[in-house]
Amino acid sequence: MIIKLEPEILQAVEKPARYTGHELNAVHKDWESTPCHFALALPDVYEVGMSNLGLKILYEVLNAREDTACERVYAPWIDMEEIMRQRQIPLFSLESFHAIKEFDFLGFSLQYEMIYSNVLNMLDLAGIPIWSRDRGENDPFIVGGGPCVYNTEPIADFFDFFIVGEGEELICETVDVFRSWQEAGKPEGRQGLLKRLAVLDGIYVPSFYNVTYNQQGLFADIEPACPEAKPVIYKRLIKDMDSVRFVEKPVLPYIDIVHDRIMLELFRGCTRGCRFCQAGTSYRPVRERSKDRLRELARKLIDSTGYNEMSLTSLSSADYSCLGELVDDLFSDFKDEKVSFSLPSLRIDSFSIDLAHKMQQVRKSGLTFAPEAGTQRLRDVINKGVTEENLMAATEAAFRQGWKQVKLYFMMGLPTETDEDIVGIAKLAEKVARKYKEVTGRWGVTVTISVSCFVPKPHTPFQWYGQLPEAEFHRRQRLLKDSITERAVKFNYHDARVSVLEGAIARGDRKIAQVIYQAWKDGAKFDGWNDLFKNDVWHEAFAKCGIDLHLYNERAREPEEKLPWEHTTPGVSKEFLLREYDKAIKEQLTEDCRRGKCSACGVCPSLKAKVVDWRRENV
């Protein structure tokens, strides 16, 4: 079924170009003669979905195959959803406008926990059963990927399988297996394909496992229930970043999207070892693209899009080993084309400031640093490796170069945090503000402190830590607010209500699926959007399901407990995480293995991987 949207519908909704497709570089293939149809979804609105780099890569990887038509689908905004439900228009793709239900696969990129309600809503809009057990032979296979695969359990019952880790190779292996199953006449139906997929490295089929709970109803164990299922699924990773396909012709939106620029991915992984950071453990080890490959990609991307902005993205872009030379080369390659470059994340040092100055030339839009904690003691606990002197030197350099807006990111509710650490945030920000006066002799700086509420995440050293109760977050937010006396300091804080829910879902088990389902039934969607977040609906959903949320977010786990996410692992060992937690409490630092000594996290041996750092390679 091909969906055609009448003008009266498109004229009645906000930003109709979200639903009309036809963008430059979108790939249109003949439906009938292409044997595999793969829909890639990001469960958020078009402008957010179109900004996701991972999906851009997979779109090109899949469409490079002759046997596969890969198409896009995003969550319709609430105005469009209302019309679609009224008129019974099913969810459709943006290339061929086929109903999503007619695809062979529907893949969701899962970026953060509070987007799960949208996954359910999109399945429902597509007319696909929400629970995997209810799906029939004609339904697509629902596959999940992205950062949330390091604890799939809260959504395990909604998905047919997950791709754990980096997907470029595995998604192709998945299609290969599908094609042979399809050509063999689909032996054993859905189960047949899932069995064939389960043996691939990095594929997790949740329905092939049995979960047990202890007397208190807490997660006890998960075990394979069929021979194809592996006890532990290690993430997949790309060993050679230069030879793997990258985006070359991204779909170019007609309307403004969130990241409306080229994203050039310099490298994957970050081994600075911040103990709160899930990305830091889950993308290890560091693997850089070579400078020459990046120049080649930059040229292709500029030529295929006409963009005049390029962001050099990575978890910590300033750590790219050849960044200085790369930036010089890019500047000279594109000097006549008025391309501007930006770094999304800055390290707190003067190298970064000089580089940012060079890249931004005149436009001093504002600098962002992430000290994460207000005192040296707590920064040592989280292994941030940044001192107050570093921050002062960096901001001083920035003020000398003419910046007058600085944004500082912090977290609240970190392990061992005391009121002194909270007050320390205010003191540090005020010190930065006074530094401006000292450097320039004037007032007029704005120091914005943005403070989020810490959510302990799976596969990090803090995965055992009990999250703070909501009321305590509120008390600490007030304490911080009252501690700020300088007018130049502006304080933004995050909604603690969202963070405590995220805290429960992030470390949830399979029982949480019922809560997500209930919340969605009762109207939860777009929970990541402040104005649409329905706190009461979520708390009622926990109550209706008889699940105590505090057992999930506030309960400290015991070191010997088996955790519900250990079977889908990025390869970082439990011993390493425990060792790091212990060192955190003792306020001891761990070196970055990329430059210093190996911290024995276990990733390289378990995945047969190694660090690729071009400066080191060339020495």
Add this chain to the structure above:
Amino acid sequence: MYKYRAEITKGEEIRYISHLDYAGVMERAIRRAKLPAAYSEGFNPHIKIAFASALSLGVISDAEYMDFEMTKPLCQPEVFDRLSKALPPGVKLLRLKEVPEPKPCKGKKHKALMAEVQEAEYELYVPLTGYWQEAVQAVEAYNKAPEAMVHRVTPKTNKMIETKQYMLKPVKLSMAGDLLKLYMDIAITQSGSVKPGEILKLLQAEYNLPVDEPKVLIKRISMKGQGRALIDLV
């Protein structure tokens, strides 16, 4: 500087993008075409590009006009081919002319494209929900009226506009298949104008034109100055 004027379309594929987005689409197309585009000064340089008149979201056009500048001379066929190849779905390059440099003795500058436009013609296609004769009567009554006001409410304005002053010709109607086709020729002046969609709403609300107004499809078919297409003024 070498200035060109292009006659381009806004097609069905991009019917629902705004004028600002359309401008961005063209800027990126010029960059992909690798034309030696001239940029504005400053730390956020933009291609020197100008449009005749903004087209509303939901309206397509056979006659959009864009002036852009280049720093090097290239022959017209080369500019035409390079730009054509770089255009996205929904935009076609119909005609392209180099805008000659005004004689220095006259001391005049190029007239801005926006200042040259005086009128635009539109076709509207809308389902008829009553009898043809009722439609004829409604349009005739509007055409005869000495004045007809519309109420324009946007986030920025809230005012009454007299529409007849902008109607250069009477509204014409005919049938195109199942749809009622309306023709409007509307003046664009320094002090303002009226949109074809506003006239249609007025016809329905005040003159009982029997149509399913939300289903209307609007197309701009010309944009003129001194009675000639803007590209023929070059």
